[in-house]
Amino acid sequence: MDKKRILYVEDDETLAFLTSDNLEQHFHVTHCNNGKKAFETFCNESFDLCVLDIMLPDMDGFEIATEIRKRNEEIPIIFLSAKTLKEDRIKGLKLGADDYLVKPYSIEELILKIEIFLNRSQKSTEKASKKYTIGSFTFEPQNYILIQNNETTTLTERESALLKLFLDNTNTVLKREKILTSLWGNDDYFTGRSLDVFISRLRKIFKDEAGVKIENIPRVGFKLVIESL
Known part of the structure; x- marks a missing residue:
């Protein structure tokens, strides 16, 4: 070295x-x-x-x-x-x-x-x-952006933090409480509603990406699934 x-x-x-x-x-x-x-x-x-x-x-x-x-x-x-x-x-x-x-x-x-x-x-x-590859997307968490075919999607700071949390725990169930306390510091009703909005937004971004999906685990939480193609 x-x-x-x-x-x-x-x-x-x-x-x-x-x-x-x-x-x-x-x-x-x-x-x-x-x-x-x-x-x-x-x-x-x-x-x-x-x-x-x-x-x-x-x-x-x-x-x-x-x-x-x-x-x-x-x-x-x-x-x-x-x-x-x-x-x-x-x-x-x-x-x-x-x-x-x-x-x-x-x-x-x-x-x-x-x-x-x-x-x-x-x-x-x-x-x-550090950059992440999500199917055909490249994710730059420090810049809050997703890049696909030279087109850039800008995320909010919290959306970026949420996506990074998922990517650091790919194919692993994340409890709803863990996500909320990691991103907001608490798991009250209002932050829970905000999380649902961010999940919906990320799902919309990846809706046409084969092998990438955010699964809802009833009464538990969510799981980012990235399948090898």
Whole structure:
């Protein structure tokens, strides 16, 4: 498996050497010793996570993070700083940083945090990009759309959540109460009526799709059946 790419920005030569040497055992590390060079490198290369010192020549860590966030809202950012004031930590987090470690830090803690944020970022990316195939339809839950023959049907947020719940439990009976509490947080009469409306709408969308149907299980719930053709 390819190592994840880390942009590490630190102007203290000794600390940078020690930290880079340890990080290189786990990741592919690109080290920059000033802010301007770091930002140029970020713009010209691809990285999975950024580790930024704050006090840097040319362009400080806060400024780098601000510019990075303009271009990439998702990449994890960890600040490393000798600044211990609560105001600095709050400022860093408000700029979109995922964490803020105060020097001297434990290299083991830094590696652990990097791994946690990389894992979280990967799961988030996988979740956001996941698509489902339903017969001749492609379902993109993050965009609330169904695509068939280049024609797009837009779902409401709750319709999309309902369809995703069915797809994650294909050919399995879902109790009515489970569906209602999953989507609405309760199973009262009014949410039950809303569910019936959404079920009807989804059935209408798939009415001409052979092998795809939402079955009503009397006094129990529903089941999305997708038959292999």
